[in-house]
Amino acid sequence: MNGTIPKMLFQNKISELLSDIRTNYGRLTRKGYIYGLIAIDQDAKIIAVDSRFEKKLNYWDLGSIGAALYGIARQGQDFFETDNLERASLIYNNMQLFVRSLGPVALEKKGKREILIVLLTDREVNIGVVVLQMGKFAPLIKQEIQKSNNIKHTLKMNELQLKEHIKNLKNEIFKDKIGSAT
DSSP states (O other), X not given: OOTTSOHHHHSSHHHHHHHHHHHHHHHHHOOSOEEEEEEEETTOOEEEEOTTOOTTSOHHHHHHHHHHHHHHHHXXXXXXXXXXXXXXXXXXXXXXXXXXXXXXXXXXXXXXEEEEEEEEEETTSOHHHHHHHHHHHHXXXXXXXXXXXXXXXXXXXXXXXXXXXXHHHHHHHHHHHHHHTO
């Protein structure tokens, strides 16, 4: 993994499960390219990034776009008075951005947080096969979130706490570069 992603985002059990989704998809289809998978909550708090996440991508922006797409999809669901949303995706040239909810995770004193998987692929990827893999791994991901005090703490953060958390993550990433810049 490159030096631009904090270790806590790609060295955890959920990251391993995201990588398993990617690997299983490749074994089943051998078609298309997955640039990356990210696990987030509905407010774009990043939980994990798959271990082969494309180095050129900005995972913060991708998570934010994914959360926004999910929010828009939920508004559409309310507008059309439907029970559930099949899928939410955007297609740009040769890239697909796909968001799927794995369902809520209950947190003490904070209520429920919706857990989302954001997937960026080329147009050749069969989203249906990826959705099947997500369904298979969703219970495991939710179970790992419930086990991890660090992840639950992140999901409970308010906006000020999240800003401080991001600042600390940036310090982890750029600590070697800050001192050498002068």
